[in-house]
Amino acid sequence: MSRHRLDHLDELEAEAIYILREVAGQFEKPALLFSGGKDSITLVHLALKAFRPGKFPFPLVHIDTGHNFDETITYRDEMIARIGEKLIIGHVQDSINKGKVIEQKGKNASRNALQTVTLLDTIAKHGFDACIGGARRDEEKARAKERIFSVRDEFGQWDPKRQRPELWNIYNGKIHKGENVRVFPISNWTELDVWNYIRRENIPLPTIYFAHQRDCITRNGQLMAASPFLNMDEDDVITRRNVRFRTVGDMTCTAAVESYAFEIDDIIDEIASSKISERGARMDDKVSEAAMEERKKGGYF
C-alpha cells in the first residue's frame, strides 16, 4: 500500500480542482470571474486541469472598468485565444451610459466601486447561478469567515448570519431562484502559495507583475502609474521609476512598488522577505505602505 502524501501545493491544487468540478456538477449556469490578476489567472489554470481535454462548463466573465492596464487586456485576449474558451465582458462604461452609476470626481476618482453594479447586472443578464472567484481567506478578517460556497441573495449580498454549515468536502449548492453562489476554490491559499504555484506550473503572467520602467506620480504616499484615467493637476510630478505591481486592478487604484524583481524567483524572495519585515516588531513607513496595499487588495474583491 502506498504511503506517500501530497505536498501542500498538490493538496491545495487538488482541493481547488475538486471545488471547480462541484460547481460544474451542481449548477446550471456558472461563470468564472476573471480580472486578469494572478489569482484569477491561477483559477483558469486550475480549470484547465479540472476539465481538459473537455471544454470549460462555464464562460469567463471580465468586468471591464475601462481603466485597465493595457498589459492586462493584452494578456486577457492572448489567453482567451490560447485556451479557446468563451469570454463575456461587462463594461462599466455601459453602466455609466445607462445612468446606473455616476463617475466619481476629484483627485482620487476611481471606477473600482462602480464595477459591483456592472457585475450584478451581468450576472442578472446571463442568469448566472454561481460565480467562481479568486478571493482568499488570508486577505482580511471578513474573508477569513467566508465559506467556500457562499450564498448571496438577489441583491448580491453576503449575510454572515445566514452562512450554511460546511462540513467535510460536501458543498451544498442548493439555492432559490434569484440567489447565486460565490465560489472560492483558492480560499485556503495564501499569497505566497499562489506565487509558488505560478512558479511551479510555469503559468504566464501579465508583464506588469515584473519590474519595469514606468512614468509614475506619488499620490497619498503611493506610487501610481501616470495615465489618462488619473485626474492630475499641476502639483503632480511625473517621474520615471523602476516598479512592479503586487496586485492588479484599475490604473487609478492599483499602486506600484519600487522593485528590481525581474524574474518570478525575485518576486517570491521579495514577498517572502517583505513578510518578515511585516512580522517584525518595528513599524516603519515602508511596512505600513505594504499594509495599505493589503487593505487595497481586500477592497479590490
Place this chain on the structure above:
Amino acid sequence: MDILKFITAGSVDDGKSTLIGRLLYDSEAILADQLEALHASNRKNDDGTIDLAILTDGLKAEREQGITIDVAYKYFDTDKRKFIIADAPGHIQYTRNMVTGASNAGLAIILVDARKGVVEQTTRHSFLVSLLQIPQVVVAINKMDMVGYNEDVFNKIVADYKVLAGKVGLTNVTYIPVSALKGDNIVYPSSNMSWYIGDSLLSHLENVEIKIDDLSSHARLPVQWVVRPQTEELHDYRGYAGRVSSGSFRVNDKVTVLPSGFSSTVSKIELYEKQPYEAVAGMSVTLHLADNIDISRGDIIVSSAGQPQVSNLIEADLCWMDTRVLDTSLTYLVQHNTKTVRCKISEVLYKVNINTLEKDFDEEFKLNDIGRVVIKTAEPLAFDPYQVNKANGGAIIIDSRTNVTVGALMLRQAVD
C-alpha cells in the same frame, strides 16, 4: 511540506483567543496592520505587555453585534509545516460551528483552565472531537502561571482527563502545560516548568504525525463530472473526473461502480497533461475504465477487493444544526459525496446529553442536538462507516424548503 488543519476548543474564559494570538505572535505570523493595531491599542495586560486576545477581538466585536458567530480560518507556516487554524466559537449554542470547523481537522487542541480542571464543557468538546474522529488531540492545560506552575495541578488534571478520554473513546492524547498569557510552552519551552520534559505546543504541532489512515483504506472515487469532449479526434473519450477520497487506484486495478455494481479495470489515470500510474487519496484526477459502462455524477468507483456497504436504510449519528426542529414526517435531502437524494429520518433511537454523556429518549431534535437515528433514502447510498473511513462516511441533510444544511450525519451501518 505538508498541511496540518487544526481546531481549538475551549470557551473564551479558558484563554482560547490568547492562545491563538500567542501562537501567531511568537511564531512571527502576524501581519503588519495587525501588529500595528496591537501596539497602538490601549488594552494592555496588568504588567504592561500587549493583550494578544486583541488579535481575535475584531471578530469578537462582530460576534457581540450578533453578525458572525462563526468559524474564522487563520493561516501560518513555519519551516516545517503549513497550518490552517479553524478558530471556532466554543460556546454551547455554537456547537454547529464547532462541528463545521472540526469536520476537516487533523488535530484538536482542547483547552483546560488549570484553576478549574476538567469541567462540563471539556466533556462536550471531547465528545464532539471523538464523534468527528479527529485523529490527534492536544489537551492544553492553560493558565499554569496562575497556579504557580505547579506540577501536581498538572498531573491531577491529566489523571482526570484520562478518565474522560476513556469514556468518550479518545486515543492519541498529548498533554501540555502552558500559559498563553505569558508564553510558556506555546512556541518557546518554559523555564518556569522545568519538570515538564515534553514539546512546546508549536513544536508538537510541527512534528505530530498527520494520520494517513485514508491511504490504508479501500479505494474510493466519487464521480463528480464526466469529461466527454465529443470532438472529432476525441470522439470516444470518456473520463470520470473526481477526487480520490480514500485509498489509491493504480492502472489495471479491478474496480466496481456503485450503486450499479458493474465491474471493470482502470485503463488510464489522467491529471491534465500527465498520466500517473497511481492516484492516491486527496488527488483530483480523471479515471478511464477498460469497459464502456454507464457512469454519471453521483456514482462512486471503488476497489472491487474492498467494497462499501450499499443500503437505503442506514443507522447514523446525527448532529442537528437548524433552528427548526427535526420533523420525522418531512422529506429532506441527503447529500453524500456527489450524490443528492430524498430522505426521511425514519426513527430517532436516542439523543446524547453531551455534557453528561447520558442517553436521552424523550425529546425532539433541536439545534445542536446530537444522537442516533435511522435514515431512509430514496436511492441506496454506497458508504463506509464513518469510524472506519471518514471520507466516505459523512453526509449532510438539506431542508428542501430553505435549501439550508440542517444536519450532519456520520453513517454507521446498514439496517437489515
